[in-house]
Amino acid sequence: MKDDPRIVVFGSGAVGCFIGGAWLAAGRKVAFLGRERVRQEIADHGLGLSDQDGWRIHLAPELVDFTTKAAALKKADIILLTVKSTGTEATAKEIARHARPGTTVISFQNGISNAETLKRLLPRFDVVQGMVPYNVVRTGAGRWHRATWGDLTAAESEATRALAARIGDRPGKLLLARDMLPVAWGKLLLNLNNAINALSGLTILEELNQRDYRRVLAAAMIETLELLQLAGIEPVATGPIPPRLLPHAIGAPDFVFRNFLLRVQKIDPKARSSMSEDLAAGRETEVDYLNGEVVKLARSLGREAPVNSHIVDLVKQAEMGINRTWSAAELRAHILEGHQVVRGFGY
Numbered sequence: 001m002k003d004d005p006r007i008v009v010f011g012s013g014a015v016g017c018f019i020g021g022a023w024l025a026a027g028r029k030v031a032f033l034g035r036e037r038v039r040q041e042i043a044d045h046g047l048g049l050s051d052q053d054g055w056r057i058h059l060a061p062e063l064v065d066f067t068t069k070a071a072a073l074k075k076a077d078i079i080l081l082t083v084k085s086t087g088t089e090a091t092a093k094e095i096a097r098h099a100r101p102g103t104t105v106i107s108f109q110n111g112i113s114n115a116e117t118l119k120r121l122l123p124r125f126d127v128v129q130g131m132v133p134y135n136v137v138r139t140g141a142g143r144w145h146r147a148t149w150g151d152l153t154a155a156e157s158e159a160t161r162a163l164a165a166r167i168g169d170r171p172g173k174l175l176l177a178r179d180m181l182p183v184a185w186g187k188l189l190l191n192l193n194n195a196i197n198a199l200s201g202l203t204i205l206e207e208l209n210q211r212d213y214r215r216v217l218a219a220a221m222i223e224t225l226e227l228l229q230l231a232g233i234e235p236v237a238t239g240p241i242p243p244r245l246l247p248h249a250i251g252a253p254d255f256v257f258r259n260f261l262l263r264v265q266k267i268d269p270k271a272r273s274s275m276s277e278d279l280a281a282g283r284e285t286e287v288d289y290l291n292g293e294v295v296k297l298a299r300s301l302g303r304e305a306p307v308n309s310h311i312v313d314l315v316k317q318a319e320m321g322i323n324r325t326w327s328a329a330e331l332r333a334h335i336l337e338g339h340q341v342v343r344g345f346g347y
């Protein structure tokens, strides 16, 4: 094997600190690039990570190389891009300016199009699409907790094969896939809940415990699955439930949902979607990169996606401070009124 690659996490927030920290704990050479407030937290408290399997680690401040200077990208053999999708273009410019051509850039961002955007803006770099299946929540100063299950996935290449072998097993385990498009769409199906969770103002568990929110989610999923079928894309499951069964498991009555789905896919009571964090912090959300991708796909097929496009509108209003939270009954009435999504299933 060649020398251990130097990894720089670009956009060290929830996902970046968790993945980078887990890989650092596995003995990899990791440096973090991010904002001053995160740097200060880690300088004061170190980096604390935990997961729902009981794994827990504390890395002392002197073990964590954290900088706010983009010039650190120069040293990278591999860059993990973990900014929100709204920051992809700006960070691509920093990569082009500071990093060495040929460097591998893995996008561990949600959505479908970030890797394509990076390939277009960084033609001399080795851009790789990645996927993060789990939720990461900040539980205190310098502390992040992985709140749901699953393993990272990235497109298979020489660089990612060598990296996966070096990382080894959980918690930072990296799986490889030949074709990432069906993997990304499989994840996007779950991310359709991000907007509903953000509009609910609740934790994911509190939100999903209310069937009317689940009805809206099931409808958004059915709409997406129909369009994917038309486009000839077979999404890959993220988690234990096959994509085509997801809306039925989600939209099912409370008793079935709690005794079936919540048993096979446990959800930490602290978990909130990343979009919920954005809305609460007054940031622009990733809705255009999630539900907005469904609307784009529909257009490309000469169709419409009324449920997802309605959700995009509500999130944009919420970003402007209009109707920031919706009760389950209000959201269902507002979005599903007039939409007979699947006859016979009662969503």
Ligand SMILES: NC(=O)C1=CN([C@@H]2O[C@H](COP(=O)(O)OP(=O)(O)OC[C@H]3O[C@@H](n4cnc5c(N)ncnc54)[C@H](OP(=O)(O)O)[C@@H]3O)[C@@H](O)[C@H]2O)C=CC1
Pocket: 010, 011, 012, 013, 014, 015, 016, 033, 034, 035, 038, 082, 083, 084, 085, 087, 090, 091, 094, 108, 109, 110, 132, 133, 134, 135, 136, 137, 273, 274, 286
């Ligand atoms: N959180 C989660 O549980 C999950 C998130 N994801 C996806 O992972 C990606 C990252 O999400 P998440 O970790 O939650 O996001 P965070 O906002 O927690 O982290 C991103 C960090 O990058 C910083 N940043 C942005 N631009 C720059 C820049 N130019 N230079 C330095 N730092 C910068 C941000 O600062 P600032 O806010 O000041 O811009 C922020 O601190 C998203 O695509 C998200 O959808 C995927 C799975 C789970």
Ligand SMILES: CC(C)(CO)C(=O)C(=O)O
Pocket: 110, 132, 133, 134, 135, 136, 148, 190, 191, 194, 272, 273, 274, 275
């Ligand atoms: C893991 C999941 C689906 C949790 O909502 C997520 O991707 C996010 O919060 O962005």
